[in-house]
Amino acid sequence: MDPTKASILVVDDERNIRRTLRMVLEAEGYAVLEAESAEQGLEVLQSEPVDLGVFDIRLPGMDGLTLLSRARELWRDLPVIMISGHADTSDVVDAVKRGATDFFSKPVDRDRVLVSVRNALSRRDLEGKVQALSARERRFSDDMLGESPAMRKLREDIGKVAPTSGRVLVLGESGTGKELVAAEVHRQSRRADGPFVKVNCAAIPSELIESELFGHEKGSFSGAAARRRGQFEVAHGGTLFLDEIGDMGLSAQAKVLRALQTGEVVRVGSEKAFTVDVRIIAATNKDLEEEVRNGTFREDLFFRLNVVPLTVPPLRDRLDDVPVLAERFFQLATRENGLRPKPVDPAVYDRLRQHRWPGNVRELRNVCERMVIMSGERITAADVPETVGPRAAPPPPPGSADLSRYGEVPLKELRDLVERDYILSRLEEHDWNITQAAQALGVERTNLHKKIKQHGLSRAGRAPPREEVEPDEGGEGNAEG
Incomplete structure (x- = not known):
């Protein structure tokens, strides 16, 4: 942690001690807040973000150990150093049990104070980095494998946008690995040493999402027993990943x-605003442009988020990547389940490559783990679940093999009829998911909407009444990246 950005609260009833600690700490670039009682210290903690507490054990009124417990209730990850001129071993043990990071005695020794403060702040910073790195490394190498053109393009785009400050909107179906893309953007960014904080907007009840994002004050609503930092504040200096933002x-x-x-x-x-330094990466499996038209997503927010869109391809569009992904998942499954590595017959990879994978990479990983657990000494084609098989070819456009069904029509009208049937077949293939159908057709979503109106298409394949709205998008899947 940068000392010039660390705020330290000193609580001691002796003015000289507070003055000495202020001089020592400010000389090293720390910002120092003071309180002469535990009650004043709590007021500061309830109104100011603090990175570290230095509390005297013996205080008038509420003692320092009680203050320590109350402080940890307000800020669960707040490091606290206890000081005293008359402490015994039981005080030290009690302080450690209540969550104290360190303990030193009076008179104050400058070097001892600075070492204790640096260690406390470094430990808190390191713990945050380890947690973020662990989560990132645990999954990134698993799902971002593949040498298909789509994956190479995605990695190339990540390399371009990551070092910048541009906001990123990650698009893709459920299970494709949108969170992994966001984590990789963070890893390659100038904020890589800061936290990577994920919020799944679809998993949090609507009445709690604002508290989760921005924090709350004690007593601000039923159940708010203590002040809580929001994820914007937790992600200060790093990246905040708003997963499934279309559900907000x-x-x-x-x-x-x-x-x-x-x-x-x-x-x-609260009415008090404070500044945070956060890079936002958002993700969704919804068509936000459609949500904007439906009035369920703010257009101004969409434009703010959609600076650089990154589309994660579905697994069915990069089936050549399936063998390398499956091999990796087999290895992970044997290790995670305490099993010995098993040889895999080549026919297994052929069978997996023929499946359409509606659940994308997540489905593949689950299937691979199932095969590892249920197979014998080796994994054979017989171990592949019956639900995993040759992919069904997309239905050919009506009339593609026999144009006689169109009768005697001018060439331009024939082109329109064939285009209509081909677009309809792609829409039905993707269950009227406009984003996916547009990708399959190689056109922009707005152009596809125009074609749907032009040809009067609807789910049933019949011309809709004039007042009918544009078709909606079904089959969006669960809100999970």
């Missing part, structure tokens, strides 16, 4: 937009 309610969208515009957030139950 309009109220929370408005506050996210304000945070993007001003760089400030306000906790629920």
Whole structure:
């Protein structure tokens, strides 16, 4: 942690001790806040973000050990150093049990204080990095494998945008690995040493999403027993990944937009704004342009987020990557389940490569783990689940083999009829998911919408009444990246 950005709260009833600690700490670039009682210290903790607490054990009124416990209730990850001139072993043990990071005695020794403070801040910083790195490394190498043109292009695009400050919108079906793309953008960014914080907007109830993102004050709503930092604040100096942002309610969208515009957030139950330095990466399996048209997603927020879109290809569009992914998943499954490595028959990879994988990479990983667990000494084609088989070829456009069904029509009209049937077949193949159908056709979504209107297409394949709205997108899948 950069000392010039670390804020330290010193709570001691002796003015000389507070003055000495302030001089020592400010000389090293720390920002120092003071309180002469535990009660004053709690007021500071309830109103100011603090990186470290230095509390005296013996205080008038509430003692320092009680303050330590209350502070840890407010800020669960707050490191606290205890000091005293009359402490015994039981005090030290009690302080450690309550979560104290370190302990030193009076009179204050400058070098001892600085070593303790640096260690406490470094430990907190390191723990955050280890957690973020562990989560990143645990999954990144698993799912971002592949040498298909689509994956090479995706990695190339990540390499371009990651070092910049541009906001990224990751698009793709459920199970394709959108979170891994976001984590890789963070890893290659200038914020790689900062936290990578994920919020699954679809997994949090709408009434709690604002508290999760921006934090809340104690008593701001039923169940708010203590102040809580929001994920914007937790991600300060790093990256905040808003997964499945298409499921976020309009109220929370408005506050996210304000945070993007001003760089400030306000906790629920507070009127005080404070600045955060966060890079936003958002992801969704929905067509946000369609959501904007439907009035369920703010257009201004969409434009703020959609600076650099990255599309993660579905596994069916890169089937040549299946063998290398499966090999990796077999290795992981044997290790995670405490089994010995098993040889795999080549026919297994051939069979896996023929499946369409509607659940994408996540489905492949689950199938591979099942085969590892249920197979014998080696993995054979007989171990491949019956539900995994040759992919069904997309239905050919009606009339592609026999144009006589169109009768005697001018060439231009024939072209329109064939185009209509071909677009309809792709829409039905992708269950009327506009984004996926547009990708299969190689056109922009807006152009596909125009073609749907032009040809009067609907789910049933019949011309809709004039007042009918554009077809919706079914089969979006669960909100999980």
